[in-house]
Amino acid sequence: MSLSNRFYLALFALVAGGLATPATRAGDAAAGKDVFKSECAECHAVAEGRNKKGPSLFGIVGRKAGSVAGYDYSDALKQSPWTWTTEQLHTYLSQPAKKANPGTKMKYDGLDDAKDLDNLISYLETLH
């Protein structure tokens, strides 16, 4: 393989690799806090250990699904293999919860506004 061919192959790999990497969701965490208050706060607290109708969302990003101590999860979520990455949260919250996870106790119709969803997930990332 000639040097120029190697260069083009490397360039292709770089571009292809870049395309395969999930796009960074650049949300505004401050705006996401407002989204949280209107969409989530009635059922979820952000304080550690404070469960409401839904479990605490403290440390939600990176947490294994169904793992908050002292919260009585549905079997559907307890048996889920998910970890709440930003991508998993995006998938889960962009559709009705009962469609994303049939059997869940969570009643939520999903967040249609993509910007609001990015902002919300950026806010959830700050909860550590």
Add this chain to the structure above:
Amino acid sequence: MLPPTNRCAKRRNHTSLLAGVLAALLLFVTGTAQAIPAYARQTGAACADCHAGAYGPALTPYGMRFKLGGYTDTDGKGTKIPLALQLTETHSNPARGDSSTTLSEGDLYLAGRLTDQVGGFVKVEADHTGHNTYNTKLSSVDLRFVAKELKIGGKDTLFGISVNNSPGFNDPISALPSASFLGPAGITGSLLNPSSPNSLANRVIGATAYALYDDNWYGEAGTYRSLPTSQQDHLGYNIGGDPGRLRDTAYGRFAYMKDMKKQFFSAGVVGLTTKRQLPRSGPSDDIVDLGYDLTYQYLGNRDHIVQLAYVNILEKRDYGSTPLIGGVLARDKGIVHDQTMTVTYTFKQTYGLTFTHFKSTGSRDLARFGPSGDPDTTTNLISLYWAPFGKDDSYTSIANLKLAATWFRFSRFAGREDDIFFAPPGTQRTDARDLNAFSISASIAF
């Protein structure tokens, strides 16, 4: 206008009516359904999740859903004691009469869930009646059975049964007078208004079946009967306020409500029909109430909440007799028209300002409505309050304190602004504004 010789009898009637009006005003001061800490302990939620102002009463859409669900939501952490207490100290400063500072009311709430399908709300109220004495009575009752998470035509559907003691008290939107306790006070009023003389509130018992379809459509139908006067007496009520014997009573409600998270609106109609004997040995009156209500809430991120409500109820009366009262023959038909408009602004669910305009009008009846024969009464309620707790980030989210300054203003009473009781020459006259009252209250709930 009545001939002068008949005015004395009418004036005596008005004196007792005035007492009733002032008693009704007390409802506004302390009788409103407030945030119940027992529910906060049961659900893990903060008071402010269900109420726009953290102490209540105005419900958020989430609070409406909790009520519709029969008060059964839970955080899943076992059984909680379904008890709460409220104490209220009030300094009252009427425009005429002595000021007073008293522990005006103590309330015990039995409120919470028994199972996933059964829950309720029961309030026992002790009201200061003067001379260090209190009258204890069974106040609002709402016991529910619900079947949740059903599907009809692929849409979420909820069915419920409510056994309650005031038509409209169990309404989810809570704009109807029986639920908001905001109804015009006057010398008459509709049966759906708990501030009316001889109202149904807490003196009847009934059951309604209701359904919520697709989260937006609400329908309810049921029936009521009045409690025997002996039972009213046992439950702490003066039988002078007996609503009379009711027959063939039907209640219906239909509403559309839309929760858009940052905003909410609803439009509904309500109806009540009954045959009433008041007094119980007397002839039967045919009474039909028909009303509609509109509400809107801007909730946003909950820092600035604006709530608007308008309720319009028209009551049609076909009287069973036309008695001669004070030498004047009563009319055989009449209408009463109650209107209430409320605007509330709440800042950070902690500070609130409420303005309510009440208007009670009706057809003239010299025999039934006193010397002027005109029942028209216009009042305003202005309330400013501070509720520092009951939010997720406050010192405590499951107990609360409220300091409130409240002003009642009468601009018209019984069709008149001045000399509302037709005072004889040389005696002190009473103007509508003499019924005004200012109060400051402190309430705690835990």
